[in-house]
Amino acid sequence: MKRNTIVIGITLFILATFAWAGWANWMYRKQSAERALASASHADLIPAAGDVPQQGSPLMGKPAPEFTLPDLSGKNVSLSSFKGKPLLINFWATWCGPCKLETPWLIELQNEYGPKGLQIVGISTEGDDLKADDKEGWAHDKAAIAKFVKDEHMQYPVLIDGDSLASEYGGLDAMPTSVYVNAEGKVVAVQLGITSKDDMAANIEKALGAGQ
Amino acid sequence: MMARTSRRMLLMVLTIAWGMALCQEPLSTQRRQSLLKTESVEYLYPEQVTVHAGKASPVALHFRIRQNLHINSHKPRADYLIPTVFSIPESSGVRLAEATYPEGTDFMLPAAPDEKLSVYTGEFAIEAKIVAPQGNHLVEAKLRYQACDENECLPPKTITVPIDVIGK
Numbered sequence: 001m002k003r004n005t006i007v008i009g010i011t012l013f014i015l016a017t018f019a020w021a022g023w024a025n026w027m028y029r030k031q032s033a034e035r036a037l038a039s040a041s042h043a044d045l046i047p048a049a050g051d052v053p054q055q056g057s058p059l060m061g062k063p064a065p066e067f068t069l070p071d072l073s074g075k076n077v078s079l080s081s082f083k084g085k086p087l088l089i090n091f092w093a094t095w096c097g098p099c100k101l102e103t104p105w106l107i108e109l110q111n112e113y114g115p116k117g118l119q120i121v122g123i124s125t126e127g128d129d130l131k132a133d134d135k136e137g138w139a140h141d142k143a144a145i146a147k148f149v150k151d152e153h154m155q156y157p158v159l160i161d162g163d164s165l166a167s168e169y170g171g172l173d174a175m176p177t178s179v180y181v182n183a184e185g186k187v188v189a190v191q192l193g194i195t196s197k198d199d200m201a202a203n204i205e206k207a208l209g210a211g212q
Numbered sequence: 213m214m215a216r217t218s219r220r221m222l223l224m225v226l227t228i229a230w231g232m233a234l235c236q237e238p239l240s241t242q243r244r245q246s247l248l249k250t251e252s253v254e255y256l257y258p259e260q261v262t263v264h265a266g267k268a269s270p271v272a273l274h275f276r277i278r279q280n281l282h283i284n285s286h287k288p289r290a291d292y293l294i295p296t297v298f299s300i301p302e303s304s305g306v307r308l309a310e311a312t313y314p315e316g317t318d319f320m321l322p323a324a325p326d327e328k329l330s331v332y333t334g335e336f337a338i339e340a341k342i343v344a345p346q347g348n349h350l351v352e353a354k355l356r357y358q359a360c361d362e363n364e365c366l367p368p369k370t371i372t373v374p375i376d377v378i379g380k
Binding site for chain 2: 093094095096097098099100101102126127128144148173174175176177192193194195196
């Protein structure tokens with residue numbers, strides 16, 4: 001009888017312990033979920049370049065990933081064709097307001113720094129991941145890109161299908177994204193989002209300065 | 213006899229406790245994964261509507277945009293911007309007769325304080341008029357939008373808006 005009382009006592013103690021542990025665990029998970037939900041509903045796309053050390057980009061200090069992309073006439077253009085030139089590779093999209101805003105700055109910067117060797121290359125990155133055989137989709141994209149290029153008087157080279165470079169160039173999840181490359185072909189700055197023309201000029205100076 | 217019952221009870225309690233411990237971690241992981249998949253725009257309600265069969269019936273569809281983001285309104289002020297558009301696929305059996313969108317609010321990017329954009333932020337509702345035949349219809353409507361924050365933009369996106377439409 002005494003032994004049974006002990007076993008029942010232990011059982012009740014274990015039950016009480018698990019009840020308490022279960023409640024504590026439920027409370028902890030509830031609070032964690034609320035914190036995670038609050039964090040998820042607070043959208044921070046990617047901090048602007050001025051807010052974050054640029055060393056944060058995995059591209060920094062590495063050779064710019066090689067690419068070959070078509071321009072609007074269908075001619076393939078490779079990164080290697082700009083070998084020895086400081087570059088500003090600007091990923092943009094036709095639907096992107098900040099991209100449209102910074103385009104006049106890019107034109108001015110090309111005019112200002114072109115004589116010093118800078119070459120700006122625009123790469124349209126529409127984010128629609130078109131398949132190669134989607135003729136209608138490509139025709140629609142090309143028409144929109146051509147209209148944008150004409151309306152904005154973009155005189156620097158513009159390539160299409162930046163989506164195909166997403167994995168090599170750090171995801172390209174949001175537009176605009178600018179990658180600054182020095183004459184040795186190494187990435188010296190990465191700018192995520194629009195900041196100011198002065199910020200872009202400062203990054204261009206870095207690209208021009210290295211290797212001299 | 214009593215001792216054997218007590219031992220069985222103890223064994224049962226321990227088995228249940230072990231089972232509970234195994235169940236807890238997967239639940240937590242599932243919740244986290246669903247949070248990571250959060251879209252820029254979330255459909256709130258209604259999940260189910262009952263309408264008069266064959267007649268255009270009004271339904272208010274409520275959405276929420278993630279904090280710090282905005283999406284273009286249905287009538288953005290520039291051609292190149294992608295408008296927010298609600299649609300119902302023809303194959304669903306339910307027809308969208310009309311959709312009335314809210315007015316956009318003015319929004320200025322810090323880089324262009326003089327240029328007003330027409331956007332939605334926070335929560336908004338689209339007043340849809342739908343025509344459904346008699347019966348139950350699980351409609352996978354679509355909302356196409358393009359979201360930005362103050363400095364950069366995400367690619368255009370189309371989300372599914374699941375509504376259980378009952379025509380009576």
